Amino acid sequence: xxxxxxxxxxxxxxxxxxxxxxxxxxxxxxxxxxxxxxxxxxxxxxxxxxxxxxxxxxxxxxxxxxxxxxxxxxxxxxxxxxxxxxxxxxxxxxxxxxxxxxxxxxxxxxxxxxxxxxxxxxxxxxxxxxxxxxxxxxxxxxxxxxxxxxxxxxxxxxxxxxxxxxxxxxxxxxxxxxxxxxxxxxxxxxxxxxxxxxxxxxxxxxxxxxxxxxxxxxxxxxxxxxxxxxxxxxxxxxxxxxxxxxxxxxxxxxxxxxxxxxxxxxxxxxxxxxxxxxxxxxxxxxxxxxxxxxxxxxxxxxxxxxxxxxxxxxxxxxxxxxxxxxxxxxxxxxxxxxxxxxxxxxxxxxxxxxxxxxxxxxxxxxxxxxxxxxxxxxxxxxxxxxxxxxxxxxxxxxxxxxxxxxxxxxxxxxxxxxxxxxxxxxxxxxxxxxxxxxxxxxxxxxxxxxxxxxxxxxxxxxxxxxxxxxxxxxxxxxxxxxxxxxxxxxxxxxxxxxxxxxxxxxxxxxxxxxxxxxxxxxxxxxxxxxxxxxxxxxxxxxxxxxxxxxxxxxxxxxxxxxxxxxxxxxxxxxxxxxxxxxxxxxxxxxxxxxxxxxxxxxxxxx
RNA sequence: GGGGGUGUAGCGAAGUUGGUUAUCGCGCCGGCCUGUCAAGCCGGAGAUCGCGGGUUCGAUCCCCGUCACUCCCGCCA
Numbered sequence: 001x002x003x004x005x006x007x008x009x010x011x012x013x014x015x016x017x018x019x020x021x022x023x024x025x026x027x028x029x030x031x032x033x034x035x036x037x038x039x040x041x042x043x044x045x046x047x048x049x050x051x052x053x054x055x056x057x058x059x060x061x062x063x064x065x066x067x068x069x070x071x072x073x074x075x076x077x078x079x080x081x082x083x084x085x086x087x088x089x090x091x092x093x094x095x096x097x098x099x100x101x102x103x104x105x106x107x108x109x110x111x112x113x114x115x116x117x118x119x120x121x122x123x124x125x126x127x128x129x130x131x132x133x134x135x136x137x138x139x140x141x142x143x144x145x146x147x148x149x150x151x152x153x154x155x156x157x158x159x160x161x162x163x164x165x166x167x168x169x170x171x172x173x174x175x176x177x178x179x180x181x182x183x184x185x186x187x188x189x190x191x192x193x194x195x196x197x198x199x200x201x202x203x204x205x206x207x208x209x210x211x212x213x214x215x216x217x218x219x220x221x222x223x224x225x226x227x228x229x230x231x232x233x234x235x236x237x238x239x240x241x242x243x244x245x246x247x248x249x250x251x252x253x254x255x256x257x258x259x260x261x262x263x264x265x266x267x268x269x270x271x272x273x274x275x276x277x278x279x280x281x282x283x284x285x286x287x288x289x290x291x292x293x294x295x296x297x298x299x300x301x302x303x304x305x306x307x308x309x310x311x312x313x314x315x316x317x318x319x320x321x322x323x324x325x326x327x328x329x330x331x332x333x334x335x336x337x338x339x340x341x342x343x344x345x346x347x348x349x350x351x352x353x354x355x356x357x358x359x360x361x362x363x364x365x366x367x368x369x370x371x372x373x374x375x376x377x378x379x380x381x382x383x384x385x386x387x388x389x390x391x392x393x394x395x396x397x398x399x400x401x402x403x404x405x406x407x408x409x410x411x412x413x414x415x416x417x418x419x420x421x422x423x424x425x426x427x428x429x430x431x432x433x434x435x436x437x438x439x440x441x442x443x444x445x446x447x448x449x450x451x452x453x454x455x456x457x458x459x460x461x462x463x464x465x466x467x468x469x470x471x472x473x474x475x476x477x478x479x480x481x482x483x484x485x486x487x488x489x490x491x492x493x494x495x496x497x498x499x500x501x502x503x504x505x506x507x508x509x510x511x512x513x514x515x516x517x518x519x520x521x522x523x524x525x526x527x528x529x530x531x532x533x534x535x536x537x538x539x540x541x542x543x544x545x546x547x548x549x550x551x552x553x554x555x556x557x558x559x560x561x562x563x564x565x566x567x568x569x570x571x572x573x574x575x576x577x578x579x580x581x582x583x584x585x586x587x588x589x590x591x592x593x594x595x596x597x598x599x600x601x602x603x604x605x606x
Numbered sequence: 607g608g609g610g611g612u613g614u615a616g617c618g619a620a621g622u623u624g625g626u627u628a629u630c631g632c633g634c635c636g637g638c639c640u641g642u643c644a645a646g647c648c649g650g651a652g653a654u655c656g657c658g659g660g661u662u663c664g665a666u667c668c669c670c671g672u673c674a675c676u677c678c679c680g681c682c683a
Binding site for chain 2: 030032033035037038039041048050052054055084086087089091092112113114116118122123127177178181199202225226227228229230232347350351464465466467469470575576577579
């Protein structure tokens with residue numbers, strides 16, 4: 001029997017097609033058998049059409065229809081028919097018509113499903129991943145994976161239009177462990193040696209600049225053997241790009257144009273032509289994060305000016321030992337309960353804060369506390385928590401912070417990094433709890449002027465905050481050995497809605513400068529040669545000044561899809577634990593495979 | 607590596623201050639039904655309450671361990 005090929009997609013037919021004889025191919029979405037007349041919905045990725053088998057249809061046809069079950073794959077031939085007015089389903093795009101079947105071929109049958117192919121289905125992730133092919137049949141997943149495809153095409157369209165060349169780099173490379181753990185691939189031909197899967201094509205794309213491909217890009221798979229998160233997988237995809245003879249402004253311009261094209265084409269959303277720039281220090285001081293969600297205000301403020309002489313020993317102690325006190329004014333939330341504040345305090349403590357101090361701004365009139373707190377101005381007072389220490393200056397403080405009656409004040413006192421980070425985490429939590437960010441909006445920003453080095457307390461040495469090939473900013477170069485912590489790098493992040501979307505830098509192309517960086521992070525020449533010798537060798541042959549960036553494709557699509565996990569926009573993701581329930585990987589291998597590779601498993605640790 | 611939440615029928619959930627037939631919706635099986643569209647009505651099957659151990663006369667419930675999913679810290683140049 002010849003297969004009935006489709007003439008239309010399941011979401012395509014409209015009232016204007018009435019009278020046509022058509023064939024649809026798809027999956028049985030639901031069946032409704034009335035004994036006489038029978039209906040079923042036929043679905044493909046484009047939509048759903050109701051098929052009707054009339055009461056007076058041939059008994060053979062009725063029999064086939066009666067035997068249909070969910071997710072049978074079928075071909076239906078029939079006549080498009082306008083529905084009677086009362087039967088029109090305005091919730092369906094095809095709701096004005098139905099297909100009166102004249103022939104139904106069952107192309108394949110389907111066993112009872114582990115979960116329903118339905119927007120309402122909310123199966124656990126491991127089950128969805130085990131049966132990912134079924135999960136992907138849902139309209140929601142179809143939408144997201146197709147969005148991803150659209151984004152990739154928009155990226156290629158824009159970058160190739162800007163004279164970028166797409167170059168593939170190897171998936172098996174030399175292990176250059178510096179940041180994350182490498183995934184290793186044992187070599188059979190050279191037992192005892194290993195390839196690594198790239199954490200990113202970083203060194204290769206820099207070498208491509210030496211090669212004269214002055215604008216390179218690649219949709220690159222990157223692998224990092226670290227614990228996963230909702231926005232992190234063991235393997236992910238970067239829109240990796242690199243350019244020669246550029247400053248960071250040139251890189252920004254390309255990415256702004258690319259994002260504009262992506263959002264325009266894939267979502268029909270118009271982004272600003274340029275994104276605002278926020279120095280790292282300012283981002284930390286105002287938002288307590290180097291990837292702030294700028295869709296809402298709720299900014300951190302400096303409380304140090306009010307600490308001296310307050311008599312509140314905790315704050316005074318922190319300030320006198322060089323720390324800082326940050327405050328968050330939460331408008332209108334003075335009715336927050338102790339329990340809610342304790343929950344926020346737990347958030348702050350997670351990030352190293354010793355506590356979360358609080359008080360509430362109240363109108364002072366009629367307040368029994370007003371006299372004993374010495375506030376006779378009749379304006380505002382600070383009520384509860386640490387309020388009594390600062391109530392005498394309540395009006396002054398409120399004015400300086402822009403706070404008013406009914407506001408909640410939250411404080412963290414600690415070293416600068418902890419105080420800003422911890423209160424920033426509280427800000428993020430409040431943003432979620434109070435739903436301050438409008439869904440469906442996108443706020444991009446460049447974070448610039450990052451420190452080039454960070455001090456590693458555990459190992460007692462400086463290390464590269466980004467990577468070792470990042471150019472220090474001009475004004476720090478001469479004296480950078482004196483105070484590495486003060487050096488700002490020519491590196492930048494692109495953030496959107498509280499996520500780090502991209503990270504990049506202008507690279508060092510001067511071997512002498514590169515050697516100084518190696519020395520600061522404690523790399524001797526031999527170590528540098530062993531790890532990066534091939535790059536340093538390449539840089540002996542006329543390397544151009546260059547820089548680049550690598551936006552994360554998964555996070556980008558996640559944000560565009562309104563999801564909060566990249567698993568939702570990856571066709572075949574791993575679980576948070578790094579497992580793949582569908583193919584059951586990772587898995588043990590045949591001892592013979594190990595033998596060929598010259599590997600022997602260590603006994604399991606007790 | 608550490609902390610929080612979750613795990614009850616194929617799926618999603620309820621439940622038990624520790625008590626003998628573990629509940630509901632969807633799905634599945636059988637029957638009825640001429641217009642439904644999350645069809646409806648009647649009947650039925652289906653659960654070692656994640657797994658292992660402990661406490662107890664008795665554990666799905668309490669305790670310990672373990673596995674899985676998930677969120678967070680660490681980690682992620």
